[in-house]
Amino acid sequence: MSGILNSSIGRKFAMALSALFLMVFLVMHVSINFTSVFSEELFNNLSHFMGTNPLVQGLMQPILIFGVIFHFVMGFILEAKNKASRGVKYASNSAKDNSTWMSRNMLLTGVVVLAFLGLHMYDFWVHEMTVKYIEGDMSGLIDPNNTESGFRYYEELREKFVSPVRVGIYVVAFILLALHLLHGFNSSFQSIGANNKYIKGLKGFSKVYSIGIPALFIFIAVYHHFTH
Amino acid sequence: MMNLTLKIWRQKNSNDKGSIVDYPVTDISPDMSFLEMLDVLNQELIEKGEEPVAFDHDCREGICGTCSLYINGRAHGPSTRITACQLHMRSFKDGDTIYIEPWRAKAFPVIKDLIVDRTSFDRIQQAGGFISVNTSGNTQDANAIPIEKENADKAFDAATCIGCGACVASCKNSSAMLFVSAKVSQFALLPQGQVEATDRVLNMVKQMDEEGFGNCTNTGACEVECPKGISLENIARMNREYLAASFKG
Helix, strand or coil: CCCHHHCHHHHHHHHHHHHHHHHHHHHHHHHHHHHHHHCHHHHHHHHHHHHHCHHHHHHHHHHHHHHHHHHHHHHHHHHHHHHHHHCCCCCCCCHHHCCCHHHHCHHHHHHHHHHHHHHHHHHHHHHHHHHHHHCCCCCCECCCCCHHHCECHHHHHHHHCCCHHHHHHHHHHHHHHHHHHHHHHHHHHHHCCCCCCCHHHHHHHHHHHHHHHHHHHHHHHHHHHHHC | CEEEEEEEEECCCCCCCCEEEEEEEEEECCCCEHHHHHHHHHHHHHHCCCCCCCCCCCCCCCCCCCCCEEECCEECCCCCCCCHHHCEHHHCCCCCEEEEEECCCCCCCEEECCEECCHHHHHHHHHHCCCCCCCCCCCCCHHHCCCCHHHHHHHHHHHCCCCCCHHHHHCCCCCCHHHHHHHHHHHHCCHHHCCCHHHHHHHHHHHHHHCCCCCCCCCCHHHHHCCCCCCCHHHHHHHHHHHHHHHHC
């Protein structure tokens, strides 16, 4: 087992595991976010739980951050290795005849999603970390000195989607995420060796997942923009 | 009859930089094979005292896997499930410009013009693409071993890989996973291949990586361009075999 990460298959396996982990996380993320569309209270309670629960904050959040960083770093390592393996380029290459645009541009779509993550982290995560761990306010309240003021999460979410530019960036980023997932979902199963009689059904599900999850994120952003 | 413009990669030797050179060819019959068209060109070049274009060919019936031309941006040309020697000029139109290039991969260095060194495939095979059989005279008849029909068919399909390298040439990462997985699968699916299964997959993948082939990113280009239709399912099988062998130690 030693040195498995030094092998091409081992690296792809690790890449696939991190992708599967992130895809599970996306389901959880969009599920919580979607509650903001129909229940302010439920969204606030879930956000407060996720933001203050020691297991989530102390264990799940670091694992998630590691998963994100690992996925991107490994993506760049694999891309660099792959570029070096080709050497001279073809004068004429009809790649579109044998592969999808999504499968050939995972780095491009991944980098756009990475750039978006920077904005997303700035919008929500940095703010959360500052309030909770620098200012020391773990109450989650709009006014920490007034318990009647209610949780701040829903209002903060709505505030972020006032700007049409930010909403536009979110929409573009999630379209790129959908393109990334349209190849990445199936690819991750292939990399862990799962290509069998169930693969046809899995491919159908992957389309629903890859378009459905980003579409829900887009819907949430657009919904709050137009109802604010 | 057709008149064509050929844009052919010319490279004197492995140290030469190489470049695309234009060659007009006239009166090409649509019934010619692609290699016969190159034969006509070479005859003209020889008559003019010029160096003929070097290209690989042997059986000319799609079995040996020797011909290795990247034609108009695709391995073995625009048709599917054929080798370059099975491609006919009727696939092109009068006045067409045709790019003819060698396989491009760091692990397949150009020797001359359109000929590349594919001995990296041989070294991968030597690393484990075989079964050790006692040939002392009491060897068991292979037909005496019952094998599930489905597995026998899949093993046979994998064994039809002719090692032409179109998978590597078509892959944007120059990955050899389809070739190696076919060679692993043809044994992994049969009882005869089980004895050396662990060492086989570990050693062949190790050699594949050492040769400088890229990582598979599952674009599927290899499967589309493979003249024998080797399935991506083999790559998944090799991944399983490799991971199980790695954890086994």
